[in-house]
Amino acid sequence: MHSHEVNTQSQSYHAIVGFDILKESLYKFISGTKHDKLFLLVDENVFQHHGDNLIQTLQNFSDHVLHLIIPEGESSKSVKFWEKAVSFLLSNGVRRNTPLFVAGGGVTGDLGGFVAASVLRGIPLIHIPTTLLAMVDSSIGGKTGINHQTGKNLIGAFYQPRAVIADTRFLISLPQREWVNGLSEILKYGAIRDAEIFDNAAVFFSKDYHSLDQEKLITLIHKCIKIKAEIVAQDEFESGVRAFLNFGHTFAHALEKACDFNTISHGEAVYLGMLAALKLSDLCGYSITGQYIEPYKPLYQFRVKPGEVLSEDIYSYMFQDKKRTDEHLKFVLLEDWQSPVVKTVINKEHIKEAIDLMIIQLN
Template identity: 35%
Template sequence: MTNEIIVKLPEENYPIVIGEGVRQRFSELFKKHGQGRAFWLSDKNIVAAWDENLGGLCSNSHTDIIVMPPGEEQKQIATIERVCQILVTMGAERGDTLVACGGGVVGDIGGFAASVYLRGIPCVQIPTTLLAMVDSSIGGKTGVDLPEGKNLIGSFHQPAFVLIDVEFLKTLNGRQFRSGFAEVVKTALIGDASLYRSIEQGADDRCFQRDAATLIETITACVKFKADIVAQDEKEAGLRRNLNFGHTIGHALEALGNYAALSHGEAVFWGMTVAVDLSVQHGSLNHEIGQTIHQLLERYLKVIPAIHFRPKEVMDLILNDKKTKAGKPHFVLLEDIGKPIVTDQISNVILSNALEHLKHRMKRIKESS
């Protein structure tokens, strides 16, 4: 089974192809949607795990892959300069294309480099992590970090096409996979009640076992949802904000753990439990539905690290966030499964109580697992 979703934007449409082994269709898709020669960017881990197969895909491409070291530390402006210098050395021209084959880090760097190299060349996204497949490769956001914060420099640069081969997930470790699954659960909660039901009924186990058919179905649902939001709100004026469900608290926890104790997805899983509590507290979500969501989230939280934190530290991080408008944080809450609302009407007292509650929840889940 291969699925194809078309992202419809005012200036252009492009396809996202999802399937098992679909990387073999690279040449065919490139002929149709690519330009010039393909210059590949990837990281050491991916090349180590997939070298032969990637080599096979590059037959109509420049033969040398630009291989960068893995890791978020690479997301800095110096890497963009290096990638562009290598492109010059390789002779990449205006009419050529950069193919970013990797996780969100390679995707963000590749997309950004493509958007500025020779004032912009096309790029193709070939995501190899679950997070990149359901989230970062869709939507055209690219960028790098500054010492002052994550993703502070970047651009919008839509790819010529996105090729999602679920086979890449076979070599992704369990922690990385679970972390990406946080965005799948997030998508279900904010936008797809039927995806939520299928996860509840065991699609998550089949995904964790890397069952190709379930992965294709699940990833397709997430891609459809995100592609639709991007089509309606390409430059993040409003609707895209719903995608931040679980992320306001999640980002703060991730930062408190120095981006090491908790991965992004792990922090978002904890953040989503708080968002559910806040939704119930705020009166928008029925208590029973809140309980069933907590039960589902606990399946993953049992194997996710907990961190020590003081609620005040989390509050300070949220209230001082540069992106917080007029000092009032916005929270994405739920009215029902699949129905998000955005509010800035969460008092500090309610927030502080919810964070106390999170501490107890972390303790209870860790003691019982």
């Protein structure tokens, strides 16, 4: 079991990673005392595979474990499901010290995090990430939120959890496609911070993800958690270095919107967004190619075809990005590998060229 302390201004907490560690971690880090009641928000697929285990484990800490199943998919990150979850908690007598456990990928995590942030102005939140992406990225750092029809993650709050328990046992049931989604964020850490990650990520070329060496996998997840924790500790509210974690994301979010948050996953969009950001870096005069990212392309199986998205749409959706502070678009570019920089780009043709490169990759 590896444990890493995440220190932010608003909260310090442990992020723990290991195989079959849920019960042990809960005993160690949550509390010895029995709670009057506990709430669990759980992704529907996670519930199907691991629901009994989750509930039985939580019953060690309370006689009343109440759970709500969240339908899988990005559309659950919505006002509708936020309202549903909030009503579930309030109508079942949630109090300010009642812990909320959130078990699932980034979708359930982002939604559940925002529920925890907003109910009674904040209740204790414990993330149990169950996708690779959520383990290496979304469960750490306190970004919570839901989507609005005008764009992604437009409603939300910074709200740190009390603990993150990344038990790789959950990954046993993770579909192939979801492993690759997690890979995108792992490659992002390689690009912006740590070249060694590219060596570690090479295990993904084996394609048989379920038989990945557990120790190697846990070490890789731990490395990513450490990077994210370091960046978040420096800049919890994204006024500086935290923006580097958005490498590829301005392109990715616009592409996701162009696909109605439906035919492309966040991880797939991030992968393509990074290729676009590398192209734009090159067009802006930094001498860089996609050499460390491109080799992974055969692992991605895109369900959307190039003719199904319009370059113009993607360009205009970028202007809805919430990180935009003036009339120009800002991008995280790479001056060199592991040397990210935030740049305002005003050359529309350069941006369009990068978008077109992203679209061609869908073939």
